[in-house]
Amino acid sequence: MPENDSAPGGDDGREHRAAAPGGAGEPTRLLRAAMQEVSTVIVGQDQMVERTMVALIARGHCLLEGVPGIAKTLAVSTLAKVTGGSFARVQFTPDLVPSDIVGTRIYHPSTEQFDVELGPVFANFVLADEINRAPAKVQSSLLEVMAEKQVSLGGTTYRLPDPFVVIATQNPVESEGVYPLPEAQRDRFLMKVVVPHPRAHEEMEILRRMSATPPEAHQILDPVTLRELQHDAERVHVHQLIADYVVRLVMATREPENYGVPELRRVLEVGASPRATLGLVAASRALALIRGRDYVLPEDVRVLARDVMAHRLVLSFDALADGVTTTQIVDRVLAAVPPPRVIWDDPASGEQTAMAAR
Structure with missing residues (x-):
């Protein structure tokens, strides 16, 4: 997939700053x-x-x-x-x-x-x-x-x-x-x-x-600087495969049988809403900026998935009776839905990070 592919609403084709991992x-x-x-x-x-x-x-x-x-x-x-x-x-x-x-x-x-x-x-x-x-x-x-x-x-x-x-x-x-x-x-x-x-x-x-x-x-x-930092976060690059990964995580709470977790159908009354999709991308962008990157990694999404998704899930009566928690469901989804694989190119070549579907 071309490296300038980005999530909907991103800056398609823009030249990314070559920020090293952890660079600030x-x-x-x-x-x-x-x-x-x-x-x-x-x-x-x-x-x-x-x-x-x-x-x-x-x-x-x-x-x-x-x-x-x-x-x-x-x-x-x-x-x-x-x-x-x-x-x-x-x-x-x-x-x-x-x-x-x-x-x-x-x-x-x-x-x-x-x-x-x-x-x-x-x-x-x-x-x-x-x-x-x-x-x-x-x-x-x-x-x-x-x-x-x-x-x-x-x-x-x-x-x-x-x-x-x-x-x-x-x-x-x-x-x-x-x-x-x-x-x-x-x-x-x-x-x-x-x-x-x-x-x-x-x-x-x-x-x-x-x-x-x-x-x-x-x-x-x-407040002025804070607004500028919010704009900086909105410009953090989200690769198309990262966006696809976020969508698959959210859809696994709505259609679990299609994503390898059919056992969740019994415990989930309502899955995560589209706000979870938008919020997970926005939060991942902010976390990437805090951690010194101008691009989102799958790890950013995984770190925030519990915080963004768990409170949006509605459990069934059976799940409540069995003591199942929403965080356990998110952990199960994270284990079942594979993230895209990150390929680090040689820094000497000046090339950017690539993503590959697993």
Whole structure:
């Protein structure tokens, strides 16, 4: 296959920068510096920091799931400070109403007119803390916000600031006063990241840092630079075989019998949506840029497949009864669907990386 073949929407025929594996250009340097600055406050949790940065650069939203006290909220506020964006935190509770989030119209008797009071979502970073504590009516108020990046009030549409990202947290261990996110809401999130407890040496470092004067992060980026980095990620090359691999992974959750995993038909009620296809490509581009490349490798797709696909799958009753998890299904799909093979040419020849179907 010709090497200038690219995914739909890519830059067909363009000349790629000959970036060596692991080589870092200016966008990569900035992104790594920002992540390193976040790590001066957040101990461990490198995967969470990397995934939230991937979501930000890929123009997506991120759902963080973990028990209380593992720095989910602190990580988001620190990321907002490092990237120089405005930050708003909304604490989701059962008595919250949609107008508390998106805003409302207020009538003033003195002027006999309505004024619009915009809600806290009008910020670059919106933290929806414990999003599953609010009922479906409140959760649905974020659907337009997350998909269209706008708010409609009184017949007028108000655009949200750019860049814009919603990072939500939820506690997986409580069941009282909790409203599970519906499928349509989960599908709006580019990624769902499971945040574990810190390990023993990380816990000791947390104790050392936080028991005295907690460290403070400094601003590394600004919204203008962040938008430029998002554009850089959109220009990362996606080979046609990589795009085909992403499609095959997603289709294996919808038509498992056609991709060598017929046993998944019994455990899957609904497969991944087209947003999973688009999101996996966008996230892989962002990850490749963070890791110093201007092209996507199959490994980028495989690393992010769990985070992008698992929360979009709907399990059957049999799967729930048997204790099957969506991450196990994604792992099975990754094992069954072969990735394209990467062929590294001689660097002295100046030729680019080639892909070959397996």
